[in-house]
Amino acid sequence: MRLLLAVSGGIDSMYMAEKALEGGLFAVCGPCEEFAVAHCNFCLRGEESLGDEEFVRHWCREKGLAFFCRRFETAEYASAKKISIEMAARELRYGWFEELCREKGFDATVLAHNADDNAETLLLNMLRGCGSQGMKGMSADSGAFPQRLLRPMLSLSREEIRCYMEQKGLKWREDSSNSTNLYKRNCIRHKVLPVFKELNSSCLQTLASDMKHIAEVHGIAEDFYQKERYIFRMSDSALWSCNIEELLSAPHWKYLLFRELEQYGFGPASIDGLAELLESGRTVSGKEFNSPQGFRLAIGRGSLHLAENSSPKSAPQLIEIEGEGEYEVAGRRFKISIGPCPESLVPPQGSLYFALDFPFVLRSWKAGDWMQPLGLRGRKKISDMFVDLKIPAFEKDKAVVLARNAEESEVLALLPLRISEKVKIKKSQTAKVLTISEL
Numbered sequence: 001m002r003l004l005l006a007v008s009g010g011i012d013s014m015y016m017a018e019k020a021l022e023g024g025l026f027a028v029c030g031p032c033e034e035f036a037v038a039h040c041n042f043c044l045r046g047e048e049s050l051g052d053e054e055f056v057r058h059w060c061r062e063k064g065l066a067f068f069c070r071r072f073e074t075a076e077y078a079s080a081k082k083i084s085i086e087m088a089a090r091e092l093r094y095g096w097f098e099e100l101c102r103e104k105g106f107d108a109t110v111l112a113h114n115a116d117d118n119a120e121t122l123l124l125n126m127l128r129g130c131g132s133q134g135m136k137g138m139s140a141d142s143g144a145f146p147q148r149l150l151r152p153m154l155s156l157s158r159e160e161i162r163c164y165m166e167q168k169g170l171k172w173r174e175d176s177s178n179s180t181n182l183y184k185r186n187c188i189r190h191k192v193l194p195v196f197k198e199l200n201s202s203c204l205q206t207l208a209s210d211m212k213h214i215a216e217v218h219g220i221a222e223d224f225y226q227k228e229r230y231i232f233r234m235s236d237s238a239l240w241s242c243n244i245e246e247l248l249s250a251p252h253w254k255y256l257l258f259r260e261l262e263q264y265g266f267g268p269a270s271i272d273g274l275a276e277l278l279e280s281g282r283t284v285s286g287k288e289f290n291s292p293q294g295f296r297l298a299i300g301r302g303s304l305h306l307a308e309n310s311s312p313k314s315a316p317q318l319i320e321i322e323g324e325g326e327y328e329v330a331g332r333r334f335k336i337s338i339g340p341c342p343e344s345l346v347p348p349q350g351s352l353y354f355a356l357d358f359p360f361v362l363r364s365w366k367a368g369d370w371m372q373p374l375g376l377r378g379r380k381k382i383s384d385m386f387v388d389l390k391i392p393a394f395e396k397d398k399a400v401v402l403a404r405n406a407e408e409s410e411v412l413a414l415l416p417l418r419i420s421e422k423v424k425i426k427k428s429q430t431a432k433v434l435t436i437s438e439l
Contacts, residue, residue: 003035003150004068004106006097009052009173012112014059015161016153018170021063025110025152036066038100038109040093042074044085045177052173068104070096086183098147108148113138115204116158119196120188122207127184129268131258132218137211157204224252225259232260238307238395239295244278245302264306265293301390318363318406326439329400330364333439334415338432345425350416351437354402354423361406362415365399371411372421382414389417402436 005020007013019025020035039056041049053069060067078088097109118137125134142149153161165172178186196203231250235241247253258271270289274297277287289297290309298305319329326335347353369382386396402413412420416438425433 001033001108002106004097004101004104004109005035005037006093006109006111007037007039007056008112008175009039009056010112010175010178011165011172012114012117012153012158012161014170014172015165016110016112017059018165018168020110035110036068036104036106038068038097039070040089040096041069041071042089042092043071044074044089045175048176052175055171055173068100086185094147101147108150110150110152112153113151114153114156114158114161115208116189116193118154118211119193119204119207120185122211123188123192124184131255131262132214132221133262135211136215136218137208139215154208221255221259225256228256229260231256232306235305238305240306241300242304242306243302244299244304247304248278261291261297261306264295265291266295266297267291305395307395318361320359320361320406322359327362329362330398332398332400332415334362334400335437335439337435337437339435341425341431341433347435348437351435352413352416352419353425354413354419354434354436355425355431356412356423356434360412361403362400363403363406365396365401365411365414366409368409369401369411370409371401371414371418374419374421374424376421379410382411385414385418 003020003025005013005017007017016025017037025035037056037060039053041053043049053071057067057069072089072092074085074088074092077092078085081088081091083091100106101109122135122137128134138151138154139149140151140154177183178189193203200206228250231246232240232242247257250256254275257275258268261271261274266289270291274289277299287299291297294309296307296309298307317330319327321327321336324337326333328334342353345353365382367383370379371382371385372379373385382399382401386399391399400415401411402415403411410420412423413436415436
């Protein structure tokens, strides 16, 4: 087995590295044929960060180990993604570890998390709001997908690690940021866990045991979810659609909803709000819930629809049509052709027939657009037609209309669903007609 050790230079990771040299990297890692060291410099502590990097580099040189190092602009990354420094560092390091294992052929990354870390993670997850997934703690072996992570030190306390390092006279680097309460984890480390240990000197073991039992319960719940998640059906116009009545009649439907939506970044507050709305029967067609990860859940008439938030500005919004061909607008493709008047004036699904000449425009709909729908005398707003046609809210961004020019609010079709009375084909018409079909 070829292992990559994630070594920061701190006491925990240096304990792990020293134990690896001794051949005592614990049973969870299995027989090791070769290992190397990976060090992340997050460039957050100036000269201190550079000192950590040089310390680990020098240690590897002395021991004859391969050393990999990458420097990250962590603060810039966090700002760009609008996430915390802690979350940014996590994303950067795990992404790089996966890349290294893939490129260099390592079987797994070994991490120096200990029993205190596991307890801190449990409390952090509970404060953020989590289900059984967040309460089962870190696993000693994550399995092979998307990358295998091994944590051989989860049964060791931070105190045990320090005693060993001091007795052996081994060296490590102290991270000055660990002594502050700037980060949430540090507050739990310095203020909360000490109180827990005063109340129960075996609290780490107690919490570890609880996490083990919760992991077993989570496994049962996961089996149930996988068996019942068929209720969230794939959809052509969304990631999935779900019938509300069917959902509410399912056993433990609130858990199914939570388990399905949490993976798309919806938090407990949003999911609880949605569940309360569904349970009350006051569901309003068109109401939306958005997740920070860029997903949108829309309530339709009797159904839920999950989709990715679209970015209309990235797609062409208007195209002038002067002849036959295939065109794309707002991320949708249409074929425009001219041919003889068909025997049946009822077009196939996805197509519309027009008594219309070039030129005209295809564009994204906008507020204020209206048309005189086929068979009606009065005008109707496109926004009201969305309601009549039961088009989910997230589909509105993709709506394309046909108009004579870019400026007019009167449109001649909502593609490929409805045409205006003004461009209908009359039975007496013998000239060629225009056909627009969505591809």
